[in-house]
Structures are given as C-alpha cells and as structure tokens.
Amino acid sequence: MLDYxxxxxxxxxxxxxxxxxxxxxxxxxxxxxxxxxxxxxxIAVSLPFTFAMSPAAALSFLIGINKGGAAGSxxxxxxxxxxxxPSSVVTTYDGYPMTKQGKAQKALxxxxxxxxxxxxxxxxxxxxxxxxxxxxxIGLGPIELASILIFSxxxxxxxxxxxxxxALIAGFLGLLLSAxxxxxETGLPRLTFGFLQLYDxxxxxxxxxxxxxxxxxxxxxxxxxxGGYQNPRKGVETKDARDSSFSLAEMKQVAPAILRGxxxxxxVGLLPGLGATLASFxxxxxxxxxxxxxxxxxxxxxxxxxxxxSADNATVPASLIPVFAIGxxxxxxxxxxxxxxxxxxxxxxxxxxxxxxxxVFAIYLGMILASVALLxxxxxxxxxxxxxxxxxxxVIMPTIVFLCIVGAxxxxxxxxxxxxxxxxxxxxxxxxxxxxxxVTFVVGYVLGPMAELTVRQSLILSNSDPAVLLDHPIAILFxxxxxxxxxxxxxxxxxxxxxxxxxxxxxxGGNKS
Amino acid sequence: MRRLDLFGGVFFTALGLVMIFVIIxxxxxxxxxxxxxxxxxxxxxxxxxxxxxxxxxxxxxIRGRAGHEGRSAPISRWNLLMFGILVSAIFAGIVIIDLIxxxxxxxxxxxxxxxxxxxxxxxxxxATAVLPVGAIYYLALYVLHTPVP
Numbered sequence: 001m002l003d004y005x006x007x008x009x010x011x012x013x014x015x016x017x018x019x020x021x022x023x024x025x026x027x028x029x030x031x032x033x034x035x036x037x038x039x040x041x042x043i044a045v046s047l048p049f050t051f052a053m054s055p056a057a058a059l060s061f062l063i064g065i066n067k068g069g070a071a072g073s074x075x076x077x078x079x080x081x082x083x084x085x086p087s088s089v090v091t092t093y094d095g096y097p098m099t100k101q102g103k104a105q106k107a108l109x110x111x112x113x114x115x116x117x118x119x120x121x122x123x124x125x126x127x128x129x130x131x132x133x134x135x136x137x138i139g140l141g142p143i144e145l146a147s148i149l150i151f152s153x154x155x156x157x158x159x160x161x162x163x164x165x166x167a168l169i170a171g172f173l174g175l176l177l178s179a180x181x182x183x184x185e186t187g188l189p190r191l192t193f194g195f196l197q198l199y200d201x202x203x204x205x206x207x208x209x210x211x212x213x214x215x216x217x218x219x220x221x222x223x224x225x226x227g228g229y230q231n232p233r234k235g236v237e238t239k240d241a242r243d244s245s246f247s248l249a250e251m252k253q254v255a256p257a258i259l260r261g262x263x264x265x266x267x268v269g270l271l272p273g274l275g276a277t278l279a280s281f282x283x284x285x286x287x288x289x290x291x292x293x294x295x296x297x298x299x300x301x302x303x304x305x306x307x308x309x310s311a312d313n314a315t316v317p318a319s320l321i322p323v324f325a326i327g328x329x330x331x332x333x334x335x336x337x338x339x340x341x342x343x344x345x346x347x348x349x350x351x352x353x354x355x356x357x358x359x360v361f362a363i364y365l366g367m368i369l370a371s372v373a374l375l376x377x378x379x380x381x382x383x384x385x386x387x388x389x390x391x392x393x394x395v396i397m398p399t400i401v402f403l404c405i406v407g408a409x410x411x412x413x414x415x416x417x418x419x420x421x422x423x424x425x426x427x428x429x430x431x432x433x434x435x436x437x438x439v440t441f442v443v444g445y446v447l448g449p450m451a452e453l454t455v456r457q458s459l460i461l462s463n464s465d466p467a468v469l470l471d472h473p474i475a476i477l478f479x480x481x482x483x484x485x486x487x488x489x490x491x492x493x494x495x496x497x498x499x500x501x502x503x504x505x506x507x508x509g510g511n512k513s
Numbered sequence: 514m515r516r517l518d519l520f521g522g523v524f525f526t527a528l529g530l531v532m533i534f535v536i537i538x539x540x541x542x543x544x545x546x547x548x549x550x551x552x553x554x555x556x557x558x559x560x561x562x563x564x565x566x567x568x569x570x571x572x573x574x575i576r577g578r579a580g581h582e583g584r585s586a587p588i589s590r591w592n593l594l595m596f597g598i599l600v601s602a603i604f605a606g607i608v609i610i611d612l613i614x615x616x617x618x619x620x621x622x623x624x625x626x627x628x629x630x631x632x633x634x635x636x637x638x639x640a641t642a643v644l645p646v647g648a649i650y651y652l653a654l655y656v657l658h659t660p661v662p
Contacts, residue, residue, distance in 0.1 A: 052657040163518065165569035169525050172562040176532070176555060183551035188542040190551050214603075221599055221630065222592055395637060398626035399645045401603060402619050405610065406649055409662045415611045418662070422607060426600060433587045434517055452554045460548040 008056070008361035012369065017057040021366055024061035025373040026381075028068020032075070033385045034396060035082040039069025040332045041213040045403045047340055048205055048410035055344035056359050060366025062340055063316070066333050067119055067370050070276065070313045071378060074111035076389045078305070079104060087276035087312045090284045094297065094304030101300050105382065109246040110302045111309040112378035114258045118310030120371050121262040122269065122317040126324070127364050130353075133325035137350035140474065142457035145326075147475040149451050151482040152328045153444060156273035157489075160437040164489035170431065171440035177202050178448020185456075197416045204339045205411040207445055210424025211431070211438065212332060214404045217397050218429040250302065257287045257303040258310045265314025272322065272330030273439060276315040283311035317367060323348050324360065327450065335442045349450075514587070515573050522570030529563030532556075602629060615662045619646045 011017065024046075031042040042065050050058035073084030078095035091111065098107035140148075153175075157167035180191040181201035192198040261283040268279035287307035288297045297304050319334045327349025329335040341348045346356050353360055408421035431438060462468035469476055533556055541552045606622030620642035627638050653661045 048659075049652075049657060051659060163569070163572075165565050165572060166518070166521070168565040169521075169562060169569065172558050172565060176558045176562065179555040179558065183541075185548065186542070186551050188551065190542070191537070191540045191555060193540060218596065218599060222596060392632070392637075394627050394630040394632035395641050397630060398623040399641060401606075401626060402623055402645060403649070405607060405619070405622075406615070406653070406661060410653070410659050415607070415662065418607055418611075422600070422604060425603075429596065434521060435514075435587075436521075455554065455557070456549055 004357045004361040007358040008365050011054065011056050011358070011362040012060070012365045017054070017060065017366070018369065020053060020057050020061040021064050021370050022373045022377070024064025025068040025370050025377055028065035028070075029072035029075075029374075029377055029381065029385065030068075030388055031065070032069035032072025032084045033389050034391065035076045035080065035084055035389065037396065037400075038073075038085045038216070039066050040336065041216050041400065042069060043333055043336045043340075044205075044208040044213040045400065045407050047208065047336065047343070048407040050340065050344075051410065055341075055346055055356075056362030056366060058344055059337065059340060059359075059363050060370060062337055063320075063363070063367055064370040064373065066316050066337070067313065067367075067374055068377070070316050071112065071115035071119075071309070071374055072385065073312070074115065074305070074309050075108065075382075075385045078107045078111060079386060079389055085276075087280050087315075088308070089277065090280040090308035091305055091312075093284070093308075094299070094301045097298070097300035098302070098305070103300065106246055106250075107302070107305055108378075108382055110250075110254060110305045112375065113246065113251070114254070114261065114306040114308075114310040115313040116371055116375045116378070117258050118262040118265055118312070118314035119317065119374065120368075121259075122266045122314035123364075123367050123371060125266045126317045126321050126367075130321050130324040130360075133321065134350040134353050137326045138354075140326075140350075141472070142454040142461065143469070143472045144475045144478070146451070146454035146458045147472075147478040147482070148326065148328065149447055149454060151478040151485070152272050152330070153440060153447070154482040154485040156330065156443055157437060157440045158485040159273045160275075160439045162435055164486075166435060167437035167440050170436040170438070171444040173436075174441040174444025174446075175448045175451060177207065177445045178452070184453070195416070197414075201449075202445075203408075203411050203417050203420065204343060206408050206417045206420035207424050208336055208339060208442070209404045209407050210421040211428035211442065212336070213400065213407075214421060214425030215428025215432060217400055217404070218425060219432050220393070221397060222429075254302050254306040257291075257306040260287050260290075261307045261310030262314045265311035266318040268311070269315035269318025269330075270321050272328065272443075275331055275439075276312045279311040279315050280308040283307045324352060326350060327352075329443055329446060332439055332442055335439075335446045338446050515576050518569055519573035519577070522566050522568075522573055525566030526563055526570060529559045529566055532559035533563070599626075599629065602626060610662045615646065616650060618662075 027042055027046065028039055031037045032039055043062055046062065046065055050061060053061065069085065070087065073088040074091050074095065075084065077083040077088040077091040078099055081092050081096040083089045083092055095107045095111065098104065153171045154168070157171050158164055160167055178201065180198045182188070182199055183190045189199060197203070264283040264286060265276070265279045268274045268282065269276075284304060284307045287303055288294050291297065291303060293301065293303075316333075319331050320337070322328045322330055323334050323338050323341075327338070327347070329338045338348050346352060346359060404421060404425070405418055408417040409415065411417050428438070431441065469479070537552050537555045537559060541555070543550055543552070602625055603622070606618060606625065609621060610618035612618070623642040623646070624638050627641060632638055650661060653659050
C-alpha cells in the first residue's frame with residue numbers, strides 16, 4: 001500500500017501533471033458554465049489530447065473536466081436562469097431568485113462549497129468502497145460477470161429514455177458496433193467491409209466525438225435555428241457587500257443540506273443509468289421536506305442551491321466505483337472514461353487494483369488535487385466565469401466542430417476517423433431527436449468486447465446447459481433482476497400506456513360529444 | 514412520434530434481419546475455431562435487436578389502436594433542410610481540410626459555419642477562425658507531437 005502511495009505521489013506531483021489537472025478542471029468549469037455545452041462533450045473532445053500523457057495524468061485530467069463541468073454548470077444556472085447542464089436545473093429554483101435579490105455572489109459561493117464538499121465526500125467513498133468491491137468481484141466467474149453485464153444494460157435501458165424498447169435497440173446497436181475487427185478466437189477479420197482501419201475495431205474517438213460532441217452541436221444549432229440563439233445576458237450585480245459574503249453561520253445553516261445532497265449523490269452515482277439530474281432532484285426534495293424553512297425554497301433559499309449542487313458533484317466520483325470495481329460504466333461520462341482507461345492500456349474492473357495499483361492510487365491523488373483545484377478556481381475565477389457565460393454561441397459552436405475534426409484525426413487512421421465521426425454525428429443527431437438512449441448506446445459499445453468474452457466463456461464452460469446456472473446464485477439474482485426490468489418496463493409499460501391511451505381517447509370523445 | 518416509432522420499429526426489424534441473413538455471413542470469415550463461431554456474437558446481438566424492434570413495432574401499433582399518439586414529431590422539414598445545409602457545410606469543410614490541410618481549410622470552415630449561424634461581425638469571425646486553429650496547430654505539433662490534418 002505504502003509503495004503504491006509513494007509511486008503515485010512521484011507520478012502526480014510533477015509540474016506537468018499538476019498543470020494538466022488544473023487545466024482539466026478549468027476546461028470543465030468553463031464548458032459547464034456555458035449554457036447548452038456539457039462535460040461529456042468536453043471529455044470526448046479532450047480525449048485525443050491525452051495520448052501524450054501518462055495514464056494517471058490523462059485520467060486525472062479527464063476526471064478533472066468531469067468535476068469542473070459538474071461545478072461550472074451552476075454558474076449559468078445562478079446568473080442567467082439557464083442551467084449549464086440538465087443536472088443544474090434544480091439549482092435555478094433558488095439560485096436565480098438569489099441573483100434577482102442581488103445575492104448572486106453568495107449563491108455562487110454556496111454552490112461552490114457544496115460542489116467541493118460533495119465531491120470530496122464521494123471521492124472518499126470511492127477510495128473506501130472500490131477496493132473491497134473489487135476484491136469480492138475477483139471471485140466472480142464469467143457466468144456471473146455476463147449476468148451482471150446483461151442486468152446493467154437492461155437496467156440502464158429501463159431508467160434512461162421514455163421508451164424501453166428504443167433504449168434496448170440503442171444498446172444492441174452499441175454492442176453491434178463493438179463487433180467489427182479481428183475475431184479474438186480465429187484471428188480473422190469480422191464485419192470490416194474491407195477497411196483496414198476497422199481491423200482494430202470501430203475507433204472509439206470517432207464514435208465518442210461523433211455521437212456525443214458533434215451531434216450535440218448539430219442539436220444545439222437546430223434549437224437555435226428554431227427559436228433564435230439566446231442573446232448573452234448579464235447577471236444582476238450585487239450592491240451590498242454582505243450579500244456577496246458567505247459567513248460561518250450561513251455555512252452551518254447549509255451544512256445539513258450539503259451532507260444530505262452528498263449522500264444522495266453518492267448512492268445515485270453508484271447505481272447505473274440514474275445520473276446526476278435525478279440525484280439533484282431527489283436531494284432537493286429531501287432537503288426541502290426536512291427543512292424547518294421549507295416555505296423559503298424556490299424563493300432564494302441557499303439550502304436549495306447546496307442540496308442540488310452537492311448531489312450533482314457527488315455523482316461524479318461515485319459513478320466511478322462500479323468502473324473501478326467491476327468494469328461497468330453507468331453513465332455517458334464514465335463510459336468515456338472507461339474508454340480512456342482502455343486507450344491507455346488499463347483494463348477497468350477487479351484486476352485493475354492488482355495489475356495497476358500504483359495508477360489507481362495516482363488517480364485517487366489526482367482526484368483529491370482536482371477537488372482542491374475546483375475550490376481555488378471557483379473562488380478566484382467567478383468574475384471570469386461571469387464573462388464566459390456571455391460568449392456567443394456563434395463563436396463556440398464552430399470552434400467545437402473544428403476541435404471534433406482534429407480530435408477524430410488524432411486517434412490515427414487519418415481522415416477515415418474524421419469521416420466516420422461525421423457519420424456518427426448524424427446518427428447521434430437522429431438518436432437524440434427520436435429519443436433513442438445515448439447512454440445505452442455508448443455503454444453497449446464500450447462493454448461490447450467484455451460482453452462477448454464473458455458470454456462466450458459462459459457458454460463454453462456450461463456446454464450451453466442452462467442447468468449450470470443453479471450453481472451460480474449471484475448470476476441467477478442478476479438475471480432475475482434483468483428479467484424484472486424487462487417485464488416492468490416493456491410488457492407492463494405497454495399495458496399501462498394502452499390503458500392511458502384508451503382513457504385519453506374516451507375523454508377526448510366525451511369532450512367532443 | 515408514434516408514427517416515427519412505428520417506422521423505427523420496422524426499419525430496425527429489417528436491419529436486424531439483413532444483418533443476420535446477409536451482412537454477418539457475408540462479412541465474417543469462419544476459419545478454425547474451438548468454441549463458438551465468430552458469427553455467433555454478432556448474430557446473437559442482431560437477433561436481440563430484431564426482437565426489440567418487433568416489440569417497438571407492436572407497441573406502436575397497440576398505442577395507435579388505443580388512440581395514444583404521444584408527443585408531436587420532433588423533426589420538421591425546416592429542421593431537416595437546415596440540418597442538411599449544416600452537415601453539407603461540415604462535410605465540405607472536411608473535404609477541403611483533407612485536400613489542402615488544416616491551416617487553410619479549418620479557418621475557412623469556421624468562418625462559413627459562423628456565417629451560417631448568423632454571425633456578421635468581421636472581427637469576431639476573423640479572430641475565431643484564426644486563433645483556435647493556430648493554438649491547436651501549435652499544441653499538437655510542438656507540445657503533444659501528434660499529427661494534424
């Protein structure tokens with residue numbers, strides 16, 4: 001353990017790595033603050049720039065973007081009433097009323113402290129929980145792992161998107177996308193259509209940048225064309241110095257909200273597919289209901305901002321627990337981070353601690369330093385971010401399109417990756433428009449090789465005899481949970497929607513008559 | 514939306530079947546294998562895709578009968594036209610970058626996109642077209658030592 005810590009410290013405490021962590025947090029903060037942009041876009045576009053870094057530096061840089069993005073999204077929510085990301089919608093409930101009361105700086109400080117505390121507590125949870133879970137997961141065989149993967153994908157499909165079938169279709173498309181390349185057993189090409197560039201599989205960056213970054217830009221432009229681009233607006237200035245300060249007494253007042261938010265964010269982050277938006281909603285509701293001053297919520301209560309932001313930031317480290325422990329991502333950003341692990345030669349999952357323990361400890365150290373950077377950048381960069389939220393969309397979007405092109409090129413394979421990225425951008429745009437879940441698609445694509453390996457091994461070990469499952473109670477549990485998800489969200493979902501539809505039709509008919 | 518779901522269901526059912534019966538057998542070499550053939554996993558996935566797509570089709574039909582139309586279609590002809598123009602511009606930009614390189618092609622692409630999005634300030638266009646390209650060119654070539662288009 002001590003050896004790992006020393007090796008990790010010598011890896012992280014170098015000027016270049018420290019600078020990359022600070023730059024990562026700064027990029028995340030800026031992107032999070034820009035309305036309409038999100039941290040997933042930032043991670044996807046930044047991924048190729050990590051090729052020259054060591055694995056620990058690269059992952060700390062990307063996790064820094066994730067952390068910064070979660071905290072930065074509060075800036076535009078508070079100043080402009082426009083959430084930087086969906087997870088900060090709840091922050092607008094009390095953040096913007098505070099701005100209208102001239103307490104914008106106070107709201108930003110509450111959001112920052114809540115973000116940092118939520119982030120640190122969830123990072124501690126990651127450090128404490130990931131290793132024991134990984135130790136337990138080492139004992140799992142391919143049959144258990146295959147059933148966990150099946151459950152993860154069905155559960156993510158069940159909780160993401162409005163339609164379970166569409167979410168599962170997206171998941172299968174993602175899994176199918178991982179099939180091209182050299183077959184592991186025969187060494188022969190599969191589904192490559194004669195393209196040499198596909199022998200190593202469909203490039204991760206073309207998929208990630210196309211579906212997550214370029215499609216987002218196409219989607220934002222589309223919205224802008226429909227309703228006109230939002231003109232930059234200025235936040236309300238604070239006149240009274242007391243309104244911009246955040247005293248110790250106020251800190252004590254919001255502390256319970258921060259702790260509750262951190263707990264909710266950590267639990268929700270652990271579970272696949274639920275996401276930061278649900279965490280911030282749940283946290284806000286819990287804090288409001290348990291508050292003696294619940295009537296002030298929605299009118300500028302600092303506890304409301306604290307509850308939302310602490311939960312939002314706590315999901316970031318917590319969502320890494322299943323990635324570190326069992327190699328299963330539960331969200332878009334963790335799927336991208338898992339892709340980054342693999343690009344840097346690391347295999348997320350139970351063996352990560354055994355094979356690359358020093359890198360894991362270096363990432364932990366990097367994450368703690370990223371939390372410190374978050375606090376410092378948030379404290380001293382507020383004036384800068386107030387200006388950044390006013391940058392025009394017409395400047396940001398073309399620049400990001402350019403970064404997408406450069407990023408897709410950098411993975412290797414020349415312009416092939418760029419053209420592929422454009423195709424995935426178009427596919428992603430239609431997926432978004434027609435509500436096919438992105439999360440299941442990307443998670444399916446990232447988990448594809450592992451899913452194939454475990455399913456193949458399971459079938460060979462069991463001789464394709466289902467009775468073998470009786471010796472694997474954990475596998476049975478997860479398969480039952482997967483079946484329950486399918487039943488609850490497909491069959492029962494169709495029944496209830498049919499019933500609702502019949503009632504609507506009756507009501508409409510009744511109204512007409 | 515229900516109608517689009519129905520089309521989606523039919524489209525993915527057809528895609529799944531084409532994958533199982535045409536693309537996977539045509540694009541996969543069998544070779545010598547011990548356990549399962551290389552076509553096994555893609556075929557399993559394509560079968561899963563087909564089953565879900567049939568489920569979506571049936572669900573849309575049942576919802577249609579029950580008079581449940583869902584929300585209105587999210588894509589209009591205007592959206593498609595604008596989307597087509599934007600994608601064409603990006604495609605043209607990529608081709609130009611491919612032919613003459615990033616240093617000339619990328620500022621051109623950024624400028625065209627800015628004009629398309631309604632930006633009319635010449636200094637803004639000039640600055641946005643030149644500064645990021647120069648910065649990324651320097652970063653990639655002299656700091657990260659990676660090739661750029």
